[in-house]
Amino acid sequence: MVTLTNESPGAATPFAPPAEGExxxxxxxxxxxxxxxxxxxxxxxxxxxxxxxxxxxxxxxxxxxxxxxxxxxxxxxxxxPGLVDAHQHLATPPDRPVAEAVLRRLVHSGVTAVRDMADDLRQVGDLARAARVGEIAAPDIHYAALMAGPGFFDDPRTHQVTRGAVPGHVPWMQAVTDTTDLPLAVAMARGTSARAIKIYADLDAPLVAAITAEAHRQGIPVWAHAAVFPATPGEVVAAGVDTVSHVTLLAHEAAEGPLTSYRDKPPVAHESLVTGEDARLDALFARMRGQGVVLDATAGMWASDALAGDDPESGERARRQTELAVALTAQAHRAGVELATGTDYETPPGEPFPALYEELAFLVKRCGIPVRDVLRSATLVGARSAGTADLTGTVEPxxxxxxxxxxxxxxxxxxxxxxxxxxxxxxxxxxxxxxxxxxxxxxx
Known part of the structure; x- marks a missing residue:
């Protein structure tokens, strides 16, 4: 092999892990x-x-x-143990300096890993590489490639994360139908170095089950929205997914009409559900506990300044969603469902601490979950949600x-x-x- 005299040593790695023996x-x-x-x-x-x-x-x-x-x-x-934010979005839209600032604040706040729940993986993949080798100060990043029905891909966010290509037709964000070659689709997603497939929207129960089965056959987990529309929460869990996100979406197990599409959500039985004693949710939580499905609750999301809204209507929606999140998260915890601590938003750049601190406080103060259980959710269960519990999540030899x-x-x-x-x-x-x-x- 010829060694080039002008070969570059590559970028500096000031945050690289120390070598064995140190x-x-x-x-x-x-x-x-x-x-x-x-x-x-x-x-x-x-x-x-x-x-x-x-x-x-x-x-x-x-x-x-x-x-x-x-x-x-x-x-x-x-x-x-290092904390885990189980629901981040680092590149919607891609903005490398902003993402690096978020990651720098996270790692200096005790956060050693995040799950990125589908973004422009061209950038997220490089952020994950840079974090891993120590080019940037950042937690480890474990990320998902997304699959959804074709109807989802007129969402403006899908255009933000596929610029230069066609939304729904890139390996990190694929439109799936019952004619899709699923072995190829999953293989393409795995080729992005994604740790999981994220199932998002506009897919029926048989297709959710088929994607999940193929992903598992190829050795990759499935992280799903708790309701996929028209697939119900019960159908998503029955498909065998590994984690579900957004506790308020679980309310659609008690929807007052059929689920049709992501944009056309039916009303839910709010007054029944906010009691935290709904039998339909009890049955769903029992199945989740039995299958070991982790709930990435994002419970405090609607109470955040990011989603409070600036008019009475949006403020009332945020209040009702927060009320629902409190009741269902507490019910899930009582039922023995494993909770991971995701955020799905960030505090403003000038704030000294990340949104994850707000989520943990919300779980303790609003949902009534003991601090010990919340810290376990933010560490060991977070590692489980990311598929890394064999490596991290506890302080052990x-x-x-x-x-x-x-x-x-x-x-x-x-x-x-x-x-x-x-x-x-x-x-x-x-x-x-x-x-x-x-x-x-x-x-x-």
Whole structure:
């Protein structure tokens, strides 16, 4: 092989994971490890490059120190696994500086992974690569390629994410009918390096089931909208999907008319559903629990400033949707459904902390879910939703060194997330004090 003397070394990777053999001992911390055990004080985490070597008492670190490990004192501080935002959109429309600013804020806020729920994957794929190799400060990005019925592709967002091509006819966003060659369609989606197929809208139950079966045959999960129209929530779950998004869409299991299309949603039995005791939803949640379907609730989305609206009609809609989200999310939790913590919006660029903090607070304060359960949702269940629970989501030996350090105990008060002092992602440290607010070019 000929080596070219002018070969470029490539872009700089200032945020690359450390190499195997670079040992760091984090000592003196109080640990919530995400496995379900009790919080433990006086813990040390020994990290070897990008991986956790051991987790134990402070007294058990002598061997690592003898090997020349760097020692980082975390006395009086609190550690959780890295947080996961299970519902992000980083490139609708594509704007690289804005996306990088969002990602930089996330990783400096304890977020070590996000699920991107279908965008322009030409850009998202490169953001994921840049995050993985350390060109940019960012969580790991796990993303989906979208499939929907042809009627969906006059949505303006589909044009934003396929500029230069034809909406519905690109590998990352495909229009599907009962004549589609599904093995080829799924293979094309996998060719984008997508981690999952997202099933979105305007597909009937047999087609949702067929896409899901083919995706699973090819070894790729399916992340679906909770109602696909005309496929009902019950039909989506029966198809065997791995996650469903948007708890308020589950209300269409109790719709007052047939489901037809994404744009023509029938009314739902609001007064019955906001009691949180609807038998139709109980049956659906029981099936979700039995099949291990994760619910990406996006529960606080309608309570956000992003969706509050600027007129009385939209404000009332947001209020009713919020009321519905509170009731159904609490009902799902009582039924034992695994909840992931997605957002589907972001706080304004000038805000110091991401929307994920608002979602976690909403689950605790409005839905009444215990903080311990919410933190488990934001860590281990988030990793499950992204298909990475074998690698991350808990602080254990052999897992990726993904964890967050807080000045005050988030189990005592979910608002203590705002005392974040350090994020460790794949062993690389991101001190909160190093966070730089976005420049004017990085804001919309």
């Amino acid at each position: 040992l760091v001992v984090y000592r003196g911390l109080t640990l919530f490890d995400g496995t379900g055990g009790a919080q433990r004080p006086g813990v040390s985490i020994v990290v070897d490059g990008p991986v956790i070597r051991s987790v134990g008492d402070d007294a058990d670190t002598a061997a690592a120190v003898a090997e020349g490990a760097e020692v980082v004192g975390l006395d009086g501080l609190f550690v959780t 052999g897992r990726q060194a993904d964890f967050a350090v807080f000045g005050r105990d988030p189990l005592a008060d979910i608002d203590h997330l705002r005392t974040i002092t350090l994020t460790v992602k794949r062993g690389r440290r991101f001190p909160r004090e190093a966070y730089a607010a976005p420049s004017p070019r990085e804001t919309r």
